[in-house]
Amino acid sequence: MAFFKSLALSGAALAGVAAGTIGAQAQTPAAAPVTASAAANDPTYADLATLSDAADAVVHVRIRKATALKPDRAPGVAPGFVRFYVEANTLSVIAGRSAVAPAVTYLVDMPLDARGKAPKLKKREFLLFARPVPSRPGELQLVAPAAQLAYSPMLEERVRPVLTELYAADVKPRITGVSDALAVPGTLTGESETQIFLATEKRSPASITVLRRPGRAPEWGVSWGEIIDSSARPPARDTLAWYRLACGLPAQLPTNANLSRDSEERRLAASDYAFVRQAIGTCERRITAR
Structure with missing residues (x-):
């Protein structure tokens, strides 16, 4: 049954969610990444509804470690982007149909800066729209290239009404x-x-x-x-x-x-x-x- 909640997570609070080796995930990127300028813009309601509708879990995380993968381990990355293997702590689950582990890993493509440098992700907080990778506890797959959004209380406040409607018994059909x-x-x-x-x-x-x-x-x-x-x-x-x-x-x-x-x-x-x-x-x- 779907659940809708927000909670601080302890190690035993939630079960594992998705996973895969670095190589396995890297072979199936969600899609071509968006541009840096687009990712910096505030998402519209349609953006948030699209991401929320596709996700099995919407998760607030803090990145513990982000490893930039070499090109031979990151097929399909668009020019001007770098793929990261991210290890993060789950701070809260905003909503989800699947349990989420206290520590998760996932892949994300991020744009290089004007000097061609990779962004610093460690200790940053994000809101993830993700699905579990079957049989691989602790790993997630983002539902879209733009499914990692910089976290803010305002963003969470905008997402919650969308999720409330999506998880309602009389949810409007696609x-x-x-x-x-x-x-x-x-x-x-x-x-x-x-x-x-x-x-x-x-x-x-x-x-x-x-x-x-x-x-x-x-x-x-x-x-x-x-x-x-x-x-x-x-x-x-x-x-x-x-x-x-x-x-x-x-x-x-x-x-x-x-x-x-x-x-x-x-x-x-x-x-x-x-x-x-x-x-x-x-x-x-x-x-x-x-």
Whole structure:
């Protein structure tokens, strides 16, 4: 069962989590690293939600030792970066689906400075978004190149609400696209209702309703369940529901999802989808790829 907590760790407080030899981890880097300037920027809500959603554990650590690996032991490292084998003490587990050892090791790629020197990591504190490496107690694998963030109480404060929503019983499902959309004109001129049914990762029901009434601005909302709620409202920005929509919906309504046969109804469905997409806003990311 998932757990959500923050605690100071003792040697017996938590079990081991992930692992692998230096060579084994080095052969499977998460992806191409981000630039130094991007990593220095504050992550957006979408960044934090992306990292948190992919992680089995979010861990606050203090680095005890960081060993720069030679190129022949660090395949795939991008130019201008160096791979470290890190040994760290676990200060707290912010959230996780797996137990985390009091001492952990992991690999991370870091940018060289302007003089080509590797950064000093010893004694620095970081927030890790990681997964255990099966059958290798005490080692973690970062979920992305940017999954080691410089720790601060402010960063933890921003991450906690994201994790609370992700670990909730009624967590909003990941959106994979649009299944169907249908616009139905009303009896009055300028009156209509458009239903947009969303495809989700686990086939959980989700839909968007757009209502147009004469003399009034169009209204829309999202329903997360079997019942389509005509009084549903748009999700607040920087919430998990907003993130699912902003980062999961396609830019335009797919042609094959538009069920209307009448050309005017098809135009209305596409227009209402565009209206919703603009109202949601962009999925801004600074440190994570899509």
